[in-house]
Amino acid sequence: MSHIPAGIRQTQKEKTRQALLDAALGLLEGQSLSSLGLREVTRAVGIAPTAFYRHFRSTADLGVALVEEALGSLHEMIGTTLAATGDSDERITRAVDLIADHVRTHAPHVRFIARERHGGVEPVRTAIGEQLDRFAEEVAVELAKHPEAKGWSEDDVLMLARLYVDHMVMTACAFLEAEPGTEERVADLARRQMRLVSLGRRHWLD
Amino acid sequence: MSHIPAGIRQTQKEKTRQALLDAALGLLEGQSLSSLGLREVTRAVGIAPTAFYRHFRSTADLGVALVEEALGSLHEMIGTTLAATGDSDERITRAVDLIADHVRTHAPHVRFIARERHGGVEPVRTAIGEQLDRFAEEVAVELAKHPEAKGWSEDDVLMLARLYVDHMVMTACAFLEAEPGTEERVADLARRQMRLVSLGRRHWLD
């Protein structure tokens, strides 16, 4: 008997909710959230359309939940990656490999974020923007710890952090759209771009 | 009597076609192309739904036409901007101002491109991707002309060009989402990021 109830009822509800999220994510591989129908999702799960309302107020609400699922778990990953040791090139290689891996294992999630970041559903756009802002702040904190950040203004650190985060998103999108077999070309491009940025970083205070 | 006929008929058809594009662009401020209905567009123009087919095969077809309208005219602008004289900082300032201006005067077009670049309609995604590829190549040609490109491999020039183009798109999106009054902060961030990239560029061959 656990302290948290987690009865049969709550468990089933969570399972159905997850099924709805999974089904929606699948359907969203080929369309945008603003054209995703509630009936479409419930049909894919095998429940009545009305049951949808027991879990989400609307498809926009479901979208926000998907943002959480797609990006919520990435915060700690970013922290540990940046805190890792190694010289600049090693860290760049590791970062790009990590992005490639993540896109490979979570393609639908990444596609959803790329699509809805500037998509037609305002609450979802906002949710993604907030998550990316958080990423940038977290990256900034890690960058500030590094000895290379000595003499940098707080604003300039954040500027660099945003550049890294946006480049990360850009790279993820490039992997997503890469024809099978051309991923290494994308990775090589991303690494060289990051190397150039790192070079600029080292000479920022000249 | 012009050599090109351009009779009353053809003129009217072109006018209606443009009205359809304009109406669609307006409707697309609040939704994605994949959820845009053909009836919705014709209703906004004030013609029968069936008349839509006289101009476009589908809404995807209309989307591709919108890509042409939004990006087709930008090629020469990019060329002249990069060919302009001035030191690095002046050129950066001018480029960012140009982006800000363009977003101000063509917000719906920019929003459409941002939204559909990774949107749910494949032909439109492809059309945007092709235009951005062309931009990158054109930027690469201009960069190669510059004395700073001495000793650079062709591949590295293209790498830098892609970074500039993607940063341009990123900046345009940032202007789009900037709260009124915060545009100068966005511009300042973009300029510093470009300055850092330019710094990396200068030390690439060290």
Next chain:
DNA sequence: AGTTTCGGTGAACGCCTGTTCACTGACTAA
């Protein structure tokens, strides 16, 4: 054991959609 809670149901509401078809009537070309 009795009562309440609540995830899921199925019918029904009014409205929307893309596409077809035969059609009209102003412009065009002979």
Next chain:
DNA sequence: TTAGTCAGTGAACAGGCGTTCACCGAAACT
């Protein structure tokens, strides 16, 4: 002047949509 072209029409079809409501039955609480 006559014949043809063709942008735009309006009705009809067969479906889709989001949302409402009263209802069921098993789990949860007392």
